[in-house]
Amino acid sequence: MHRRIKGMALGAGVAACLAGVSGCIQKTSGTEVVGVMTTAPDGTSELSRAVIVNNTKLARHIQVVDVRHEYAGDLLKASLTLTSKYEGTLQFQYKFAWFNDAGLEVNPDTDAWTPVVLHGNETRTVQGVAPGPEVKAFKVNIRN
Amino acid sequence: MKRVTGIGMVVIAGALVLTAGCMGTKVQYGDATSAEPLSTDFGSSDLQQIAATMVDSLLADPGVRAASTARKPVLLVDKVKNKTLQHIDTESLTDSIRTKLIQSGKFSFIDRTTDQSALDEFNAQKESGLVDPAKAVPMGTQSGAEYILTANLAQIEQQVGSKTDVYYKFTMNLKNLRTGILDWANEKEIRKVATRSWLGR
Incomplete structure (x- = not known):
């Protein structure tokens, strides 16, 4: 009886602690996709890409399967193909950031987070167009 | 028995302190580009999404690109026809679109x-006598618009029981004033769904 009361009191306290803390903490890290335009010795430009995972739970659900680019006139256009590895509906958001040759962000903080709803195992493409011709690199943040 | 109750009280007090840190009114700066909907009403994220989609589409359009390669075409943004049931500052929406287009360096705008x-x-x-006539800006030298950007914002709302579904559709057209033809058009659709929980939140 003695132990049972002690266990119940501790259990209730720990549960309340967890409920209190978890109600306030929300993981906002995600996946970063970086694309940099590089010029080959023969003069042709190519895109070098990297995917950085900062949130393994999100990365288990959303996979970046392709990163492509093209030029719309002199403006860089980036395209990401995302696939859901989850059977249910996923809600996440993404945001583009654009950088010039010196690595400085072009028009910082002007692109907004765009919400996306991805149904079970759906594949979808998200695209962005650079704000100016000076853009040589981009970064796409994906998060819940 | 007393010790057990004491331990339980301490743990519960600790939990209350932790929970109390999350309660009450807290004011802090938020992310201006955030996409966290608070209601089905037209919000800042909706405005930003629309502006970004329209600008990206306009800048990437081959026909518009051809017209803006050699020189900057002069555009005029018309007022957005607000066909929703809400009071929306549509001028703020067109301001965002115009600012992004000006920053692209591809277009000139008149206001x-x-x-x-x-x-x-x-x-x-001209008339005050304060300005040197040689330095006064002559009248009749301003540029006229070659294109007009026109837009509509429509809303369809459905409510069934505790579920509210609001659909927004923003349509934008670029009208060539010389030919009268719409050289470009695009739409952005946004759907927001709110479900009222049985707890009343």
Whole structure:
């Protein structure tokens, strides 16, 4: 009886602690996709890409399967193909950031987070167009 | 028994302290580009999404690109026809679109909303006697718009039981004033769904 009361009191306290803390903490890290335009010795430009995972739970659900680019006139256009590895509906958001040759962000903080709803195992493409011709690199943040 | 109750009380007190840290009114700066909907009403994220989609589409359009390669076409943004049931500052929406397009360096814009102020200044320069006539800005030299950007914002709302479904559709057209033809058009659709929980939140 003695132990049972002690266990119940501790259990209730720990549960309340967890409920209190978890109600306030929300993981906002995600996946970063970086694309940099590089010029080959023969003069042709190519895109070098990297995917950085900062949130393994999100990365288990959303996979970046392709990163492509093209030029719309002199403006860089980036395209990401995302696939859901989850059977249910996923809600996440993404945001583009654009950088010039010196690595400085072009028009910082002007692109907004765009919400996306991805149904079970759906594949979808998200695209962005650079704000100016000076853009040589981009970064796409994906998060819940 | 007393010790057990004491331990339990301490743990519960700790939990209350932790929970209390999350309660009450807290004011802090938020992310201006955040996409966290608070209601089905037209919000800042909706405005930003629309502006970004329209600007990206306009900049990437082959026909528009061809017209803006050699020189900057002069555009005028018309007022957005607000066909929703809400009071929305549509000028703020067109301001965002115009700012992004100006920053791209591909277009020039005229602004008819400031014409009266400009006229007042022209008259002051001409008639007040304060301005050197050689340095006064001559009248009749301004550029006219070659294109007009027109837009509609529509809303369809459905409510069934505790579920509210609001669909927004923003349509934008680029009208060539020389030919009268719509050279470009695009739409952005946004759907927001709110479900009221049985707890009343």
